[in-house]
Amino acid sequence: MKHLKAANHKAERVETAPSVAKRQVQEDVLGMAQPMGCTTIFNPGWEANPWGGTAGMCAPMEADLLGCANVCWWPAQVPDSLQNYPEWASACSGANAEDWRSLELVFPEKK
Amino acid sequence: MNTVWRRRRLLLGKLSGLVLGLTFCFAGQLAWSQEMTGPALLETRCSGCHPPHEEGGKLDSIEHQRKTPEAWEMTIYRMLRTHGANLEAGEARILIKYLSDRYGLAPSEVKPFRYALEKRNNTIERHVPKEVKGTCVACHSYARIALQRRTPELWGRLPDLTAALLPNIENQVASTGLLGDFWYTLVRKESVPYLTQTYPFDSAAWKQWQAKPKPNYAGVWNVVGHDPGKGGAYTGRMTLSASGNDGYEGQLVYDFADGSNMTGTTTVTIYTGFQWRGVAEVDEGKTHKEIFFANEDGTVISGRRLLTLVGDLGMEETLYRNTGQARFLAVSPTALTVGARATLRLFGMNLPESLDAASVSLGPGVTVQSLRRVDADTVMAEVVVGKKAKVGARQARIRGVAGERPLAVYETVDYIRLSPEQAFSRPGGVRTPKIFQQFEAVGYANGPDGRKGTDDDVKLGRVGPVTWKLNEYVKRVNDDDVRFVGALNAHGLFTPAEDGPNPKRHLSQGNVGDVWVEAWYQPQGARRPMGARAHLLVMPAKYNFQPIE
Numbered sequence: 001m002k003h004l005k006a007a008n009h010k011a012e013r014v015e016t017a018p019s020v021a022k023r024q025v026q027e028d029v030l031g032m033a034q035p036m037g038c039t040t041i042f043n044p045g046w047e048a049n050p051w052g053g054t055a056g057m058c059a060p061m062e063a064d065l066l067g068c069a070n071v072c073w074w075p076a077q078v079p080d081s082l083q084n085y086p087e088w089a090s091a092c093s094g095a096n097a098e099d100w101r102s103l104e105l106v107f108p109e110k111k
Numbered sequence: 112m113n114t115v116w117r118r119r120r121l122l123l124g125k126l127s128g129l130v131l132g133l134t135f136c137f138a139g140q141l142a143w144s145q146e147m148t149g150p151a152l153l154e155t156r157c158s159g160c161h162p163p164h165e166e167g168g169k170l171d172s173i174e175h176q177r178k179t180p181e182a183w184e185m186t187i188y189r190m191l192r193t194h195g196a197n198l199e200a201g202e203a204r205i206l207i208k209y210l211s212d213r214y215g216l217a218p219s220e221v222k223p224f225r226y227a228l229e230k231r232n233n234t235i236e237r238h239v240p241k242e243v244k245g246t247c248v249a250c251h252s253y254a255r256i257a258l259q260r261r262t263p264e265l266w267g268r269l270p271d272l273t274a275a276l277l278p279n280i281e282n283q284v285a286s287t288g289l290l291g292d293f294w295y296t297l298v299r300k301e302s303v304p305y306l307t308q309t310y311p312f313d314s315a316a317w318k319q320w321q322a323k324p325k326p327n328y329a330g331v332w333n334v335v336g337h338d339p340g341k342g343g344a345y346t347g348r349m350t351l352s353a354s355g356n357d358g359y360e361g362q363l364v365y366d367f368a369d370g371s372n373m374t375g376t377t378t379v380t381i382y383t384g385f386q387w388r389g390v391a392e393v394d395e396g397k398t399h400k401e402i403f404f405a406n407e408d409g410t411v412i413s414g415r416r417l418l419t420l421v422g423d424l425g426m427e428e429t430l431y432r433n434t435g436q437a438r439f440l441a442v443s444p445t446a447l448t449v450g451a452r453a454t455l456r457l458f459g460m461n462l463p464e465s466l467d468a469a470s471v472s473l474g475p476g477v478t479v480q481s482l483r484r485v486d487a488d489t490v491m492a493e494v495v496v497g498k499k500a501k502v503g504a505r506q507a508r509i510r511g512v513a514g515e516r517p518l519a520v521y522e523t524v525d526y527i528r529l530s531p532e533q534a535f536s537r538p539g540g541v542r543t544p545k546i547f548q549q550f551e552a553v554g555y556a557n558g559p560d561g562r563k564g565t566d567d568d569v570k571l572g573r574v575g576p577v578t579w580k581l582n583e584y585v586k587r588v589n590d591d592d593v594r595f596v597g598a599l600n601a602h603g604l605f606t607p608a609e610d611g612p613n614p615k616r617h618l619s620q621g622n623v624g625d626v627w628v629e630a631w632y633q634p635q636g637a638r639r640p641m642g643a644r645a646h647l648l649v650m651p652a653k654y655n656f657q658p659i660e
Binding site: 046047048052053054055057059060061062063071072073075076077078079080082083084085088100101103104105106107 | 189192193250251275276277278279280282283535541542543544584586587590592611612613617618619620621623624625646648649650651652653654655656657660
């Protein structure tokens with residue numbers, strides 16, 4: 001690369017631009033301006049993609065729901081079965097496409 | 112499935128979708144409240160794992176932090192869920208009350224972050240400090256942290272606790288790309304010092320509030336509220352009687368601008384001397400949650416009345432203590448058109464009996480033609496607005512008593528805006544609750560400078576009738592969200608579609624998507640309708656509902 005020279009302004013800008021990782025740390029990420037009821041993890045996110053929309057997310061999310069619970073990936077939306085709700089998905093075998101209907105909702109338990 | 116889990120499932124089954132938050136105020140459970148007090152419960156149920164510190168004798172962890180009733184509730188249920196704590200029925204409620212009173216927050220500490228407790232989930236937290244943005248606020252709201260006060264030691268323990276409770280946090284947070292180092296490293300290096308400094312256990316505000324005698328809330332309260340849905344502005348009365356241990360029983364009678372009314376009863380517990388948590392049974396069968404906060408002298412209470420138990424729909428409400436003196440609280444409608452006639456409803460308390468048209472002053476150019484006193488709280492006035500009446504906000508008075516809210520006079524509605532402008536909803540109804548979204552169209556006048564969007568613009572209040580429409584927010588090729596996400600009704604209420612995969616969509620995608628919500632309003636005499644829009648994100652359903660998101 002050191003023998004190659006930027007041929008025009010655009011190429012110069014590419015050469016001098018900070019790396020993507022550095023830029024992400026420095027800049028405000030658009031996704032951080034979401035309503036409070038959303039979390040802001042976007043990879044793609046549970047609620048929205050990095051641009052605040054819903055395109056390109058896991059479709060449908062039910063297809064990968066147990067994958068989220070098992071590894072505690074979206075603890076604010078899906079009860080994690082690692083630590084807090086170990087038997088959350090015990091009513092689902094995962095073999096049936098309708099299994100998601102037997103998942104529990106998690107509210108604080110009453111005593 | 113073990114028995115404990117079966118019991119929990121049974122309990123959850125009964126309660127799912129029914130009871131959320133601080134709703135365990137059932138009269139039948141009052142009997143045991145005398146049996147065990149807060150200190151006794153701490154001693155018998157908690158001190159086994161939380162021994163007193165040698166210095167000061169305070170219980171480890173528990174007595175080194177202060178927080179809201181909701182946060183104590185979350186902690187106690189975590190103790191039951193993952194740490195094997197054992198409580199008899201009803202004991203959690205006593206503990207939450209005791210801990211919130213003894214280790215709670217002062218009114219000024221709660222105020223900036225009330226939105227999280229009031230479930231105003233459309234709030235956008237714009238000023239999250241960079242020290243906690245990527246490390247904490249990637250998963251939960253900033254309010255959830257900012258509504259806590261801890262000793263340096265307790266803040267210092269948080270990284271380890273979080274990593275233990277959510278073992279995958281390092282991978283998960285790394286995936287955001289927001290952090291330049293390991294989560295654990297950054298949270299110890301930046302977040303903990305920031306929180307220790309910003310939210311310390313000891314504060315002057317808390318000391319003052321603890322020393323202050325707490326108000327008694329029994330009595331009559333006059334209510335002014337706003338339902339962004341069908342009802343519109345409302346007024347009413349709440350009569351409270353004390354039921355002991357900071358509990359109150361209330362009767363409420365409310366009248367809405369659309370002519371409907373609502374009656375019911377409420378059961379309230381006051382936490383920390385000012386935090387009102389009530390469960391109301393209204394109109395035979397509907398349950399409301401009341402998340403209100405009193406001001407420091409206990410004369411005004413305000414907050415949000417949640418119409419659903421997850422808090423997606425709600426009404427703004429303010430209660431004024433009826434002290435026997437005359438007060439003029441609200442006027443409806445809040446704006447008058449130049450050169451037009453209108454019927455105004457004036458609401459207050461203890462209004463004088465002998466009122467006539469001359470007793471009401473609405474500023475120069477607005478003439479009161481006739482007046483009818485309905486009761487001690489309400490007066491109806493027929494008014495004519497002169498063609499030369501000055502445009503802008505003005506002060507209304509009833510026999511010299513100034514109105515608490517301004518009255519506006521305007522020539523034309525210059526533009527409308529939607530509230531909220533950025534909103535979200537979630538499909539539901541099959542497995543998860545539908546998360547609804549209410550929109551409202553608000554009219555504005557340009558104000559003296561004649562320019563839209565400047566500081567002198569006058570908010571005129573809700574406009575109607577409005578035609579509501581959903582439009583595609585085009586984000587990709589063949590974007591078809593608008594066909595699936597749900598529908599708006601004539602009152603601006605968005606009802607999402609069902610949760611679960613939809614076989615009719617590409618890749619069986621669920622009924623999620625982003626759309627524009629459009630409102631079209633045609634003022635009388637205008638040639639063309641004016642429009643406004645809001646961005647609505649219909650997000651995937653979720654399965655986890657916590658008192659503070």
